[in-house]
Amino acid sequence: MTVKQKVWVSRPLFPEVLAKLSEHLDVQAEAIERKHTPEQLRERLRQVDGAVIGLGDRVDAAVLEGNERLRVIANLAVGYNNFDLPAMTRAGVLACNTPDVLNETVADYAWALMLAASRRIGAAERWLRAGQWSNQQRFDDWLGVDVHGKTLGILGMGRIGQAIARRAAGFDMRVLYHNRSRLPEPIERECRATLVGKDELLKQADHLILVLPYSKASHHAIGAAELALMKRTAVLVNVARGGIVDEVALAAALREGRLGAAGLDVFEGEPAVHPDLLALDNALLSPHIASASEDTRRAMASLAADNVLAALGYGPHAGRPAT
């Protein structure tokens, strides 16, 4: 009898995905969601050939030290800022992510945040549920800013940024973007998007959506200086990573009326949210759920499983290594 290779799944996953892994591998799956300490992670990873983990678990040199067995880690996310790629390469561990399958769902969600933050839907719902709606409501209460006909700015024009841009045609918006490199012309045309410098983007956008990857270079890419360039009525949406925004500077701008509203799905210290943001009615906050539709989370889990299976020698190579 051949001994199956072992895979550790760090968080609860869909039964059909665990079943797919179990056809070839000995699966150890956590039944509850929790963030692991580096020591716990190190210990778990030492006992397996492959792993499926979430963004809350950081893989670095210390976690991999002395691990001769591990061959692959599949991230349940497209972003992989929780991976120290050079350390993984040195340790001979393949890093995989889940690109493409979530593009449209995250784009939908970025739009949901933009629309809801612009029209103050979160605050209005809290107010209604608190029983404050009465005949006294004024005609000029709850005024928001329009989305249709305005200028949409997109910082980071990868595939998710492009999916966000394509939706703007239905709202008759002008689309500006800033990116490391210019998109090929046919894609620019399809997205009806124009490349501008970062400062220009900040100055002109009525709605600014952040979709750039997180790295040392993009840490606090939106801070006090950048916020000062934006319109006082502008709406900022972040579906990328919390660390891209200086949250203290953002909260101050929102509190002092130097920025209109924000829709944030990601936070620098998540799952903790900065108290300054929690105190604001013009900040719409959600718990990193941009990719959380039924279909997409199943597709992400399935792709992560395919990545592990392929790396360990089973099935077609359905995913792409992040390295």
Ligand code: DGY
């Ligand atoms: C990812 O997968 O990296 C995103 O954070 C999903 O929202």
